[in-house]
Amino acid sequence: MFLPENVIIADDHPLFRQALLETLKSRMPQTQFIEAETVKQLEEVLVEHSQADLLLLDLNIPGAHGFNTLIHVRQHYPHIPVIVVSAYEDRDTISQAIEYGASGFIPKSTDIDSIFNGISRVLMGEVWLPSGFDGKESSPSKSQVAEQIASLTQQQFKILTMFAEGLLNKQIAYQLNVSEATVKAHATAIFRKLHVQNRTQAVLVLNQLEITEDFSHQLNG
Structure with a gap:
C-alpha cells in the first residue's frame, strides 16, 4: 500500500x-x-x-x-x-x-x-464504506446548501461559524485581528453568497447541514 x-x-x-x-x-x-x-x-x-x-x-x-x-x-x-x-x-x-x-x-x-x-x-484511491452499507434510503440532497457553504472563503467560513457561536462583530474583529469594518464587509459577502439578509438567517443556513440523528444510545456505558 x-x-x-x-x-x-x-x-x-x-x-x-x-x-x-x-x-x-x-x-x-x-x-x-x-x-x-x-x-x-x-x-x-x-x-x-x-x-x-x-x-x-x-x-x-x-x-x-x-x-x-x-x-x-x-x-x-x-x-x-x-x-x-x-x-x-x-x-x-x-x-x-x-x-x-x-x-x-x-x-x-x-x-x-x-x-x-x-x-x-x-x-489507494478507493472509497471505503462500512460493511453492509448499500447507500439506499438516504435523505433528500442538501447539495444546494452545501454549494453555498463551499463558496465561502476560509475567512468568511470562520466568521460564519463565529456568528453561530453568538459573537459580536467587535469580538470577531478582536479574535481575528481585523477591523470591525472588515468583519462587516465579510458579513455582507456571506449574506450575498448564502442568499440571506442577516446573520440570523445565515446561521440558519449553516444549521441546515447539522446532523440530527440521536446517537446518545451509542454512548451509554
Whole structure:
C-alpha cells in the first residue's frame, strides 16, 4: 500500500485518538501524525500541512457544525482525501458524508483492523464504506446548501461559524485581528453568497447541514 508521509487526525476524544494513533504508528512507523482537537486547530494544521496525504475527521469536534467542516475542507483542500470517523452510524449520515466529498466513512465502533483496512483502501484511491452499507434510503440532497457553504472563503467560513457561536462583530474583529469594518464587509459577502439578509438567517443556513440523528444510545456505558 501507499505509505503516507503526513496524516491529520481531527478528533477531540483523547482515548479514541490515542488508541488509533498507537495502532497506526505501529503499522506506519515512517508517517507523521498531526493532531487537532477543534475546528480552529484543524484550520491551523491544514495551513501548515496543506499537502497532507489524509485527514481523519470526527464530524463532532468543537466548532464543527455537522457536515460544514467536511464541505469546507473538500472545497479548499480538494487534494486531501477525507475519511469521516464518527460515532454516528446511521445510513443518512454515511450517505451524506460521501455525497459531500468524503472518501470513506468509518464508525467509531469499527474494530482497529477494519479501520486500518479502510484507511489503506482510501490511500489507494478507493472509497471505503462500512460493511453492509448499500447507500439506499438516504435523505433528500442538501447539495444546494452545501454549494453555498463551499463558496465561502476560509475567512468568511470562520466568521460564519463565529456568528453561530453568538459573537459580536467587535469580538470577531478582536479574535481575528481585523477591523470591525472588515468583519462587516465579510458579513455582507456571506449574506450575498448564502442568499440571506442577516446573520440570523445565515446561521440558519449553516444549521441546515447539522446532523440530527440521536446517537446518545451509542454512548451509554
